[in-house]
Amino acid sequence: MSKIQVLDQITIDQIAAGEVIERPASVVKELVENAIDAGSSSVTVEIQEGGIALIRIADNGCGIAREDVPNAFLRHSTSKIRSIQDLSHVGSLGFRGEALSSIAAVSQVELRTKTADDLFGTHYLIEGGTEKKMEEIGATDGTTFLIRQLFYNIPARRKFLKTPMTEASHVNDVLMRLALSHPEIAFRFVNNGQEKLRTSGNGKIKDVIYQLYGRDVAANLLEIHYEKNGIRLDGFLGKPIISRGNRTYENYFINGRYIRSGMVSKAIEDGYKDFMMQHKFPFVVLYLSLPPEETDVNVHPTKMEVRFHNQQAVYGTLMEGVHKTLSEPELIPFVHLEE
Numbered sequence: 001m002s003k004i005q006v007l008d009q010i011t012i013d014q015i016a017a018g019e020v021i022e023r024p025a026s027v028v029k030e031l032v033e034n035a036i037d038a039g040s041s042s043v044t045v046e047i048q049e050g051g052i053a054l055i056r057i058a059d060n061g062c063g064i065a066r067e068d069v070p071n072a073f074l075r076h077s078t079s080k081i082r083s084i085q086d087l088s089h090v091g092s093l094g095f096r097g098e099a100l101s102s103i104a105a106v107s108q109v110e111l112r113t114k115t116a117d118d119l120f121g122t123h124y125l126i127e128g129g130t131e132k133k134m135e136e137i138g139a140t141d142g143t144t145f146l147i148r149q150l151f152y153n154i155p156a157r158r159k160f161l162k163t164p165m166t167e168a169s170h171v172n173d174v175l176m177r178l179a180l181s182h183p184e185i186a187f188r189f190v191n192n193g194q195e196k197l198r199t200s201g202n203g204k205i206k207d208v209i210y211q212l213y214g215r216d217v218a219a220n221l222l223e224i225h226y227e228k229n230g231i232r233l234d235g236f237l238g239k240p241i242i243s244r245g246n247r248t249y250e251n252y253f254i255n256g257r258y259i260r261s262g263m264v265s266k267a268i269e270d271g272y273k274d275f276m277m278q279h280k281f282p283f284v285v286l287y288l289s290l291p292p293e294e295t296d297v298n299v300h301p302t303k304m305e306v307r308f309h310n311q312q313a314v315y316g317t318l319m320e321g322v323h324k325t326l327s328e329p330e331l332i333p334f335v336h337l338e339e
């Protein structure tokens with residue numbers, strides 16, 4: 001027998017899952033992004049034991065048609081793009097068709113879904129990549145995923161998970177970002193039966209900031225609207241007084257997608273430089289809009305990195321926009337609202 005063997009599909013999926021699914025928060029990110037892509041106006045996330053034992057995600061989006069359900073769990077199966085050309089103007093958060101196959105490869109998945117066109121919904125079970133059940137059920141329109149026992153079949157991975165409390169806080173972070181990037185969606189997060197986060201979905205970013213960060217932050221914001229080099233900036237800048245000792249307050253989104261970028265952080269911080277003490281980092285909720293073909297989000301499986309074709313223009317616009325916005329108003333001191 002030849003020494004070189006092509007791996008079987010389940011092994012391939014388990015290996016690939018490692019790139020997309022690192023912890024419960026990655027499952028939540030992928031499934032909530034799918035709910036957003038499905039046009040949901042309401043998304044509820046519940047977890048138990050930090051999401052290691054159970055993650056439940058319910059949406060009221062378009063649902064998955066019965067004949068598509070098994071296909072949705074195949075690697076590289078997606079309804080969102082057809083060719084690499086589509087990537088230059090992809091409007092959805094997903095496009096790689098990897099999340100469901102990855103999640104199903106490393107957990108026990110239960111799905112209930114129904115489209116508006118179907119009379120009955122579909123109930124589907126898949127564990128470690130193997131289909132266990134598919135049947136008709138009565139269901140309301142939309143999709144509910146239950147993910148049980150993450151990494152139950154990959155003990156080495158499971159060992160690397162942190163305490164339920166730490167994992168839950170990662171889930172919370174992911175949901176805060178998703179809620180900020182979609183103020184028009186009502187989000188609810190319940191951890192071990194306790195509600196941790198709720199947004200109204202009324203479309204107002206400032207209300208989301210208030211609901212997530214509280215009134216002291218919401219009362220100390222400057223609105224930013226700036227455009228240059230075909231790049232638009234919208235959102236809110238925290239007054240320097242509410243800055244922090246780390247970058248956890250920096251939220252920025254490129255064309256609706258939450259990303260991390262050293263360059264973007266640096267541009268924002270440089271814009272704040274004249275107004276802030278050293279070693280402090282600002283509170284920002286900043287939405288950058290630029291032509292999709294000016295960016296490449298297909299850098300990493302988690303899509304948290306982005307490449308800009310014209311880095312210099314992005315840096316310059318950000319730095320200048322932030323600096324100008326902070327320069328204009330009288331920077332009134334910190335407002336503390338009494339209870």
Ligand code: ADP
Pocket residue numbers: 030034035038059061062063064072073077078079080093094095096097098099100101143
């Ligand atoms: P991608 O999001 O990159 O297309 P996924 O593996 O995340 O890949 O999902 C595969 C497909 O399953 C999606 O393209 C979509 O058609 C369908 N799907 C997944 N989740 C949902 C959902 N909550 N509502 C409707 N359709 C969904």
Ligand code: MG
Pocket residue numbers: 030033034093094095097099100
């Ligand atoms: Mg997806």
